[in-house]
Amino acid sequence: MNTIQLEKNISLSNFTTWRIGGPAEWIAQPKNIEEIKYLINWINKKKIPCNILGAGSNLLINDKGIKGLSLCMRNFKGIQIDKNSGIIEVLSGEMLPTLSRKAAANGLHGLEWAVGIPGTIGGAVVMNAGAQEHCISSYLESIKTLSLTGEYKTIKGKDLNFGYRYSLLQNEKLIVLSARLKLVSGHAEKIRLVTNENLHHRLKTQPYQAQTCGSVFRNPEPLKAAKLIEELGLKGLRFGGAEISKMHSNFIINANKASSCDVRELIKYIQKRVFNSYGILLETEVKQCGF
Numbered sequence: 001m002n003t004i005q006l007e008k009n010i011s012l013s014n015f016t017t018w019r020i021g022g023p024a025e026w027i028a029q030p031k032n033i034e035e036i037k038y039l040i041n042w043i044n045k046k047k048i049p050c051n052i053l054g055a056g057s058n059l060l061i062n063d064k065g066i067k068g069l070s071l072c073m074r075n076f077k078g079i080q081i082d083k084n085s086g087i088i089e090v091l092s093g094e095m096l097p098t099l100s101r102k103a104a105a106n107g108l109h110g111l112e113w114a115v116g117i118p119g120t121i122g123g124a125v126v127m128n129a130g131a132q133e134h135c136i137s138s139y140l141e142s143i144k145t146l147s148l149t150g151e152y153k154t155i156k157g158k159d160l161n162f163g164y165r166y167s168l169l170q171n172e173k174l175i176v177l178s179a180r181l182k183l184v185s186g187h188a189e190k191i192r193l194v195t196n197e198n199l200h201h202r203l204k205t206q207p208y209q210a211q212t213c214g215s216v217f218r219n220p221e222p223l224k225a226a227k228l229i230e231e232l233g234l235k236g237l238r239f240g241g242a243e244i245s246k247m248h249s250n251f252i253i254n255a256n257k258a259s260s261c262d263v264r265e266l267i268k269y270i271q272k273r274v275f276n277s278y279g280i281l282l283e284t285e286v287k288q289c290g291f
């Protein structure tokens, strides 16, 4: 029997790390493939749109909310690790830090950089998440997907057109069900130490405990967005409840009940100031939904 809970008018603020966002018309958090298939049938019968969420760590959701179904994948979990071959099969709702820790515990090297990124595997593949010159695409063999019309497809990593914080999945809406990664065996204790060091470095350099979505802007390579914003003296600037972090200028903190509008106004202001001073248009890394 299907036990999926479909809830109506639930605030999405608890589904994003920014703690911002209005109500989802409908929301569901499937735990298995049967529940996902049921939801696909349901949206097709009802003819309503579907918006996919992972851990909401790279999303700015409109305070007015989102129409249709918000399909939150964060409960769709499971990891299988073959220590000998280095192959990991992981369901898309698993969190990157959990996977990074498990890989380290199995003496597998490759995901030490991922320990502090508070997103799901699904979100990481869509965004090609990365840090310290590494990114998920370097370790990805393939993904399994389900389309919103119910077709399954296995796609090789090399066919996802990965780039800096980019994959083809940003243009084509497919549900990422699972990922197959290949890591290499290494020295377990060394991997564990590097993983811990990476997390400590992050805690020292980023407002990790605050409500943020990580870096708001893509780096205009080879330059760093944070440096450009800092040079303009914008650290600590506030619009309503949204504040440019004093610790890391590419982070915007929800300092006091910020609205999506506060954040958007602050983003626009930063873009204007950076453009006027450097002639560079900062593009957002964060995805905006429902605007």
Ligand SMILES: Cc1cc2nc3c(=O)[nH]c(=O)nc-3n(C[C@H](O)[C@H](O)[C@H](O)COP(=O)(O)OP(=O)(O)OC[C@H]3O[C@@H](n4cnc5c(N)ncnc54)[C@H](O)[C@@H]3O)c2cc1C
Binding pocket: 017, 051, 052, 053, 054, 055, 056, 057, 058, 059, 073, 092, 093, 116, 117, 118, 119, 120, 121, 122, 123, 124, 125, 126, 127, 128, 129, 130, 131, 165, 174, 175, 176, 177, 206, 207, 208, 212, 213, 214, 215, 287
């Ligand atoms: C404190 C902090 C630090 C961060 N540091 C980094 C960093 O170092 N490097 C980095 O790259 N990012 C970083 N981020 C940003 C963010 O964690 C990553 O972009 C992450 O990969 C997003 O995953 P998510 O599950 O939260 O996706 P979400 O934010 O929920 O969604 C992002 C996009 O992926 C889509 N999506 C999510 N899951 C699925 C799925 N299963 N199927 C299909 N589409 C899906 C959504 O529709 C959306 O378009 C940071 C964020 C925070 C809050």
